[in-house]
Amino acid sequence: MSNIRILKPRKKIALIAHDHKKAELIDWVYYNRGVLSRHELFGTGTTGRLVEEAIDRPVTKLLSGPLGGDQQIGALVAEGLVDMIIFFWDPMASQPHDPDIKALLRLGVVWNIPMACNRATADFMLTSPLMNDEYESRLTDYSVYLARKV
Numbered sequence: 479m480s481n482i483r484i485l486k487p488r489k490k491i492a493l494i495a496h497d498h499k500k501a502e503l504i505d506w507v508y509y510n511r512g513v514l515s516r517h518e519l520f521g522t523g524t525t526g527r528l529v530e531e532a533i534d535r536p537v538t539k540l541l542s543g544p545l546g547g548d549q550q551i552g553a554l555v556a557e558g559l560v561d562m563i564i565f566f567w568d569p570m571a572s573q574p575h576d577p578d579i580k581a582l583l584r585l586g587v588v589w590n591i592p593m594a595c596n597r598a599t600a601d602f603m604l605t606s607p608l609m610n611d612e613y614e615s616r617l618t619d620y621s622v623y624l625a626r627k628v
C-alpha cells in the first residue's frame with residue numbers, strides 16, 4: 479500500500495455576516511466545520527470571534543465591519559491573499575458602512591473571487607470539486623487588460 483497522501487490545497491476563506499445574518503452563518507459554519515477546518519479562515523471582527531467560538535478553530539480576525547473590516551478584507555483580495563468570500567450581508571437593513579460593503583463586493587468581482595452571499599451559494603461553493611483544485615481565479619479579463627495598459 480502506498481504511503482503517498484494527496485494533500486488538498488488549502489484555501490483562504492473570508493467569513494463575514496451582518497448582525498441579523500450572523501446566526502445563519504454560524505449555523506452554516508458549524509454544519510461545515512469538518513471541511514472548513516482544512517482551510518485558513520479570516521473574518522471581520524465580530525463574525526471572526528463567533529466563528530472561532532463555534533468551531534474552536536483559529537480565525538484571523540480583522541477589524542469589525544463598521545470600523546474598516548470590510549476594507550481590510552478587500553485589501554487582502556486585491557493582494558491575492560483571499561481565495562473565497564462567504565458574506566451573508568443583510569438585504570433588509572441599511573448599514574453605516576455601506577460604501578465599504580459595496581467596495582468589497584466590487585473587488586470580489588474585479589478579482590473573480592468566488593463569493594457567496596447566501597447559504598445556498600455557500601453550499602454549492604464548499605461542495606464544488608474546484609475546492610480540491612489549484613483554481614487560479616485571478617487571471618481575469620480585467621487583470622490582463624490592466625497589465626497591457628501600463
Ligand SMILES: O=C(CO)COP(=O)(O)O
Nearest residue numbers: 522523524525542543544
Ligand atoms: O459589518 C460587517 C460586514 O459589513 C461585519 O462586521 P462584524 O463581523 O464585526 O460584525
